[in-house]
Amino acid sequence: MIPSASGSDAIPGKPSSGQAAQSVDASDNVPSAFEGAIDMILSMEEGAADLTLRMAGDRARLDMRLTVAPLPEPIRMSVLIDAKTPRTVFLVNDRLKTFSAITQPEAPAASAAGKPALKELGRGKILGYNSVHLTLTSPGESIDAWITPELPDVYRVLKRLQEANPQIGNAGAFRALEAAGKSGMPMRLTVIQDGRKAAMEVKKIERRAQPASLFAVPMDYKRTEFGAGGLQPSPEQIEDLKRIIEGALNPQ
Numbered sequence: 001m002i003p004s005a006s007g008s009d010a011i012p013g014k015p016s017s018g019q020a021a022q023s024v025d026a027s028d029n030v031p032s033a034f035e036g037a038i039d040m041i042l043s044m045e046e047g048a049a050d051l052t053l054r055m056a057g058d059r060a061r062l063d064m065r066l067t068v069a070p071l072p073e074p075i076r077m078s079v080l081i082d083a084k085t086p087r088t089v090f091l092v093n094d095r096l097k098t099f100s101a102i103t104q105p106e107a108p109a110a111s112a113a114g115k116p117a118l119k120e121l122g123r124g125k126i127l128g129y130n131s132v133h134l135t136l137t138s139p140g141e142s143i144d145a146w147i148t149p150e151l152p153d154v155y156r157v158l159k160r161l162q163e164a165n166p167q168i169g170n171a172g173a174f175r176a177l178e179a180a181g182k183s184g185m186p187m188r189l190t191v192i193q194d195g196r197k198a199a200m201e202v203k204k205i206e207r208r209a210q211p212a213s214l215f216a217v218p219m220d221y222k223r224t225e226f227g228a229g230g231l232q233p234s235p236e237q238i239e240d241l242k243r244i245i246e247g248a249l250n251p252q
Helices: 152-164 171-179 237-247
Strands: 035-044 045-055 059-069 077-081 088-094 098-103 117-126 129-138 142-149 187-193 196-207
Touching: 117 142, 117 171
Parallel strands: none
Antiparallel strands: 035 045, 035 196, 045 059, 059 077, 077 088, 088 098, 117 129, 129 142, 142 187, 187 196
């Protein structure tokens, strides 16, 4: 059964009871100075991904092509995100015309203990955006990052997501950066956590209008459980895929 749009599991683009079927209009949100697409690459021990983050207002769509061992072929899917309901994301499979929801539980507040040490290494430009090179270190984790303060609307959406759900990304690191006056959108980063290494890099940023339909689940798509139909990842592979999705939404 499709849930009502009035609930926390509301489906982007699906009408609630008594409503006419219509696509979600991104203009319903507070206007954002950034509207466009950001191409990224992500690599980690479990696999690699080509990512495109599309944004309009508070809504975002993450298109992914994931290569996860030992699956025989890449996984292609999209994630729909609304910063107003950040604990629920919708996974959309355009090939199968299906979608599913992942809802994270309420996370406990982050502890103030173990505040990471921040060091600024230099400054430069990445893709034309002024960026700062810095490191964050704490027990069991090190982060080497280039961040830019010149994409505040992208950062605002990511920050709202990770504030509402610290399981998405590293809320403590963002707070430490803000306290040091170094908040911004990660352009390049390398994370080593408990001996596991992951890296992300923004390859292209293009400002252009985004169709409202990109941020809606098409009316003829069928709701399924994650992994139903087509490829059937193991529980371990599903957890790896969730980590890739979380890292893509807001890498450490």
